[in-house]
Amino acid sequence: MDTTVERDISRNAPHRAPKTKVARRLSQLRILEGRSDENIPDQGSVMLELQRLATIVEGSDDAIVSKTLEGTVTTWNAGATRIFGYTAEEMIGLPITRILPADLDAEEAEMTAKLTRGERIDRFDTVRLARDGRKVAVSLTVSPLRDAAGNVVGVSKIARDISDRKDTEDALRGANEALRNANEAALQLRVEAENANRAKTEFLAVMSHEIRTPLNSIKGFVDLLTNSTELTPQQRRYVHLVEASNAALLRIVDDILDFSKVEAGRMDLELRPFSLWSLIQDTVAIVAPAVSEKNVKLTVTIEPDVPEWITGDYGRLRQVLLNLLNNAVRFTEEGSINVEVRPRIAAGGRERIFFSVTDTGVGVPAEHQRRLFKPFSQADSSVSRRHGGTGLGLAICKRLVELMDGEIGIVSEVGQGSTFWFTASLPGASEPAREPASERVHDHIGGRKARILVVDDIETNLEIVEAYLRDSGYRVDCVSSGLEAIQLLGSAHFDLILMDVQMPVMNGVTTTQRIRALPAPIGDIPIIAMTANVLPQQVRSFLEAGMNDHVGKPIERAKLYNNVRRWLPRIESGSAGMAPNSSNFEGATFDDFVLVVGAEKARQIAVKFMESLSGAFKSTFMEAQREAHDLINAAGVLGLEGLVTACRRVAELAPSQESERSRVVMKELHRAQSIARQVVTKRLLPKLLGFPLPADAISARNFFQDRVDRP
Numbered sequence: 214m215d216t217t218v219e220r221d222i223s224r225n226a227p228h229r230a231p232k233t234k235v236a237r238r239l240s241q242l243r244i245l246e247g248r249s250d251e252n253i254p255d256q257g258s259v260m261l262e263l264q265r266l267a268t269i270v271e272g273s274d275d276a277i278v279s280k281t282l283e284g285t286v287t288t289w290n291a292g293a294t295r296i297f298g299y300t301a302e303e304m305i306g307l308p309i310t311r312i313l314p315a316d317l318d319a320e321e322a323e324m325t326a327k328l329t330r331g332e333r334i335d336r337f338d339t340v341r342l343a344r345d346g347r348k349v350a351v352s353l354t355v356s357p358l359r360d361a362a363g364n365v366v367g368v369s370k371i372a373r374d375i376s377d378r379k380d381t382e383d384a385l386r387g388a389n390e391a392l393r394n395a396n397e398a399a400l401q402l403r404v405e406a407e408n409a410n411r412a413k414t415e416f417l418a419v420m421s422h423e424i425r426t427p428l429n430s431i432k433g434f435v436d437l438l439t440n441s442t443e444l445t446p447q448q449r450r451y452v453h454l455v456e457a458s459n460a461a462l463l464r465i466v467d468d469i470l471d472f473s474k475v476e477a478g479r480m481d482l483e484l485r486p487f488s489l490w491s492l493i494q495d496t497v498a499i500v501a502p503a504v505s506e507k508n509v510k511l512t513v514t515i516e517p518d519v520p521e522w523i524t525g526d527y528g529r530l531r532q533v534l535l536n537l538l539n540n541a542v543r544f545t546e547e548g549s550i551n552v553e554v555r556p557r558i559a560a561g562g563r564e565r566i567f568f569s570v571t572d573t574g575v576g577v578p579a580e581h582q583r584r585l586f587k588p589f590s591q592a593d594s595s596v597s598r599r600h601g602g603t604g605l606g607l608a609i610c611k612r613l614v615e616l617m618d619g620e621i622g623i624v625s626e627v628g629q630g631s632t633f634w635f636t637a638s639l640p641g642a643s644e645p646a647r648e649p650a651s652e653r654v655h656d657h658i659g660g661r662k663a664r665i666l667v668v669d670d671i672e673t674n675l676e677i678v679e680a681y682l683r684d685s686g687y688r689v690d691c692v693s694s695g696l697e698a699i700q701l702l703g704s705a706h707f708d709l710i711l712m713d714v715q716m717p718v719m720n721g722v723t724t725t726q727r728i729r730a731l732p733a734p735i736g737d738i739p740i741i742a743m744t745a746n747v748l749p750q751q752v753r754s755f756l757e758a759g760m761n762d763h764v765g766k767p768i769e770r771a772k773l774y775n776n777v778r779r780w781l782p783r784i785e786s787g788s789a790g791m792a793p794n795s796s797n798f799e800g801a802t803f804d805d806f807v808l809v810v811g812a813e814k815a816r817q818i819a820v821k822f823m824e825s826l827s828g829a830f831k832s833t834f835m836e837a838q839r840e841a842h843d844l845i846n847a848a849g850v851l852g853l854e855g856l857v858t859a860c861r862r863v864a865e866l867a868p869s870q871e872s873e874r875s876r877v878v879m880k881e882l883h884r885a886q887s888i889a890r891q892v893v894t895k896r897l898l899p900k901l902l903g904f905p906l907p908a909d910a911i912s913a914r915n916f917f918q919d920r921v922d923r924p
Contacts, residue, residue, distance in 0.1 A: 270288075270290050271290055271291050272291070273290060273291075273292045273371075274292050274295070275292045275296075275371050275372060275373045275374075276290065276292045276293035276295075276296045276297065276351070276370075276371070276372040276373075276374075277290040277292060277293065277369070277370075277371055277372075278290075278293050278309070278369075278370045278372065279358060279367055279368065279369045279370070280309045280367055280368050280370075281366070281367045282325060282329065282365070282366065282367060282368070284308050284309045284310060284321070284325075285306060285307070285308060285309070286304045286305050286306065286307055286308070286309055287305065287367060288305070288369070289301040289304045289305050293372070296343070296349060296351070296372065296374045297312055297341065297342075297343050297344060297349065298343045298344030298345060299311070299312070299344050309321065311342075312341045312342050312343075313341065313342065314340055314341070314342055314348065317339065317340065320339065324355060324368075325368055328355065328356075328357040328365060328368055329357075329365050331357075331365075334355045336352060336353065336354050337352070337353055338350065338351070338352050338353075338375065338379075339351060339353055341372065349374060349376055350374070350375050350376045350378075350379040351372040351373060351374060351375060352372070352373045352375045353370055353371070353372055354370070354371040354372075354373075355368060355369070355370050356368070356369045356370075357369070424462070424466050424745075425463075425466060425745030425765070425766045425767060428459060428462060428463055428466075428766070428767045430671075430673040430674065430677065431455065431459045431767070432456075432459055432463075432767035432768070432769075433673070433674075433676075433677030433678075433680075433681075433767070433768065434673075434677065435452055435455055435456045435459065436677075436770060437677070437680055438452050439452055439453075439456070459767075463767060482525070482526040482529055482616055482617070483526050483528070483529075484524055484525060484526060485524065485525075485526075485527065485802065486522055486523070486524050486642035486643070486644075486645055487522070487523065487524075487525070487527045488521055488522055488644075489515075489519065489520065489521060489522070489523050489554070489566075489639070490515065490521050492527060492530060492531055492534075493513060493515065493534075493552065493554065495531065496531050496534050496535050496538060497511065497513060497538070497552065499535060499538075500535070500538045500539060500542050503539075503542050504542055504550065507542070507545070507546060507547065508546070508547040508548075509542070509545055509546075509547060509548060509549060509550055510548075510549045510550070511549070511550050511551075511552075512549065512550070512551045512552070513551070513552045513553075513554075514551065514552070514553045514554070515553075515554045515555075516554065516555040516556065518555070518556045519554050519555060519556055519566060520641035520642075521644075522641065522642045522643060522644050523566070523639040523640065523641055523642055524639065524640045524641075524642045525617065525637065525639040526617075529613050529616075529617075530617070530637065530639070532609075532610075532613065533568075533610045533613050533614060533621075533635060534552075534568060534570070536606045536607070536609075536610050537568075537570040537610070537633045537635075538550070538552070538570055539606075540570075540606070540607075540633070541570050541571075541572035541574065541631075541633075544572065544574035544575050544631075545572040545573055545574035545575075545630070546574070547573070548572070548573025548574070548630070549572070549573055550570065550571070550572045550573075551570070551571045551572075552568075552569070552570055553567075553568070553569045553571070554566065554567070554568055555567050557636060563618075563638065564638070564640075565618075565619060565636040565637060565638055565639075566636065566637055566639050567634065567635075567636050568634065568635055568636070568637070569632055569633065569634040569635075570632070570633050570634075571630065571631070571632040572630050572631055572632075573629075573630040574630050574631060575627070575628070575630075576625045576626050576627040576628055576629050576630055576631055577623065577625040577627070577631055578627050579625075582623050582625060585607050585623060586607050586608055586610075586611040586621065587608060607621075610635070614635045614636070614637060617637035617638055617639070618637070618638040619635055619636040619637040619638060620635065620636050621633075621634070621635035621636075622634055622635070645804050662686060662687060662688045663687050663688070663708045663709065663781050664687070664688040664689075664690070664705075664706065664707050664708050664709075665682055665687050665688070665689050665690070665707065665708065665709045665710070665711060665777065666689075666690050666691075666692070666698060666701065666702070666707045666709070666710045666711070667679060667682070667689060667690070667691045667692075667710075667711045667743075668691075668692055668693075668694070668695065668697075668698045668710065668711065668712045668713055668716070668721065668724065669691070669693065669711075669713040669716070669743065670693045670694060670713060670715075670716040670717060671713075672693070674713070674766075675691040675693070677768070678691075678711060678743070678768065678773070679691055681768070681770050681773055681774075682773075682777070685774060687777075690705070690707070693716075694716055694717070694718055694719060695716060695718065695719035695720065695721065695723065695724030695727070696718060696719055696724075698710070698712075698724055698728075699724065699727055699728065702728065702731070702735050702738075703735075707738055708738070708739075708781055709738065709739050709740075709741070709777060709780055709781055710728070710738055710739070710740045710741070711741050711743045711764075711777075712724060712725060712740050712741065712742055712743060712760065713743055713744055714742055714743075714744035714755065715744065715745075721742065721744065721755075721760075722754070722755065722758045725740050725755075725758050725759045725760050726758055726759055728740065728759075729759040729877065737877075737880065739761045739762075739780035739781075740759065740760045740761055741760065741761060741762045741763065741764055741776055741777070741780060742755040742760045742762070742763040742764070743764050743766070743768070744763075744765070744766060745765065745766040756862060757866075759877055761780055761877070761881065762776050762779065762780060763776075764776045779855070798852055798853060798854065798855070798888075798892050798896070799852040799854050800852060802849075802850070802851075802852035802854075803850075803851055803852035803897060806850045806851065806852070807901070812901055815901060816898070816901040818847060818850075818851075819851060819893060819897055819898055819901060820898070821847075822844070822847045822848070822851065822893065823890070823893050823894070823898070825840075825843070825844060825847075826844065826856075826886060826889060826890060826893070827890065829841075829844065829886065830879070830882060830883060830886060834875050834879070837863055837879065837882070838863055838864050838866065841859075841860035841861075841863040841864040841882065842860070842864040844856070844860055845857055845860045845861060845864065848860065848889065851893070851897060853885075853889045853892060853893075855885045855888055855889065856885045856886065856888070856889040858885070859878070859881045859882040859884075859885035859886075860882065860885075862878045862881065862882075863875075863878050863879065863882050866878060
């Protein structure tokens, strides 16, 4: 081998090419090792090692490149050719800047300077230029080249092509960016949807309020006229017609409100035993007058296997059946309408009750049937003009039936009539024992009539509510603004306040907050919202503002009385809170519970409930929320309605509202707790055990526990 050629190559003479590739690689490796031919002690023994290293370098997929401190390339392997496109003959002896982007010259110079100073350089990612002008992403490992004396004489680099990885990272970055943009777009759409939904809710709220306000006046005065004894038969008939029209208009408003509850997922069922036969009879009686005005025969078929007493939501089941019956009457001019009820075994062996309403009316085309149970949909665009309706009734029915674990559908043919059917899970129940006549709730406090302040800016509303309350024996004062109410509270004592919400100058919410800021006892007076704002979120905002309850307009006399009596101050040792069907205790619910589970099980549950109730609500507000949540179910089955209401208000209060409202709701809860303990110890447990009750409540609890534990 011509070692002279090899030495020439080691001096990087670009004009003289090596005779053989191996010779060139050996010379490069000697430079890499910092040695020359003259100082190799054993040429033969080292030759094989150099050849092995040359093979490794040449066979590497990575680019292995070395350069002098001045930047001249001294080593260039096949991996470098594959990555950058230049051959060794084209690169050795030339400046390394040939593969450097212009903006990276400074980076290369700084790297060389660091190595010369003996500083360490970790692996890093950068970019180099290929022969065809492409930018190649590489991961560089850089090391200094030293001579025999240890001086840095050059730089060695191993470059790994990471273009695929970078492409993947770029693609991933692009995908992430696209995802981020999509999320932002989705968020924007969600915000727009929420804004649209909020606008719709606000529209429903305004519309509901504006319609209910005049309806309240109509209903109130009609109610007062109905109770008059001076009407002629013809006048009484006119009054009933006005009442029926008012009720029809109110049903439309209620449909809209029910639909808003469905959309918000707040439609719940109240499950209690009731007579199915009575429900059918009551529902048919409602539509009977309308049927009698047409040439239509109304029949009812109830199969013998259908239980008379069932457990379910009486009001919601009647709402579904009444909606189907009203539709049948509206669209049937002659022929018949038949209501059929029979048992049915659904898939999986589940027991259901099947209801159907079949008419001989106009029928529904097949292409329109699938739209019937969708919101705001009717069979054709002329239906609302010819027959009225919102197009919400069947959509609400569908949701209610689904809550009852059932299905709803239609079978119809144009000109041949329709059959609307639905199924519902309504377990059989025993007939509840009849409750003795309810004790009259005393409306007197400490020997005096209760005094109520009514706040409303509409004169007719004040006149109606005042007439209702005076008719029940209350003393009533009326004012037309929140400011007048606050001024009057400073000079007169009141037991209860009925507060309108939408008033000029100072609305009901602000007035309530001002009253709650006053010292006791004025700041603790129960306040009932009395308004046409009845959407769920509106009622919730009233309670959060410090109001105790809500009665919606149009005001129904019975509901007004119930709410007023619920919040009038009671003497806890008295019997008012324990009346069989007072607002605090529902005797029929308790008796139904005993019939279902038996006296022994009811006794055990009542004793455990008493244990939990006696130790509850003595710690933090958050702990009280947990305890209230845990007690709701047991309180409900025992008929302790006042405690259930108080527990719900505490459990549903948001943590952020603790400072604003917790004081009010906790006071209500402690009062309800006291009354519930009296009901359990003085009424429920003695009835279950048949033993006289010790006077002390704690002794009573131990007394009952002894008998439960007794074998």
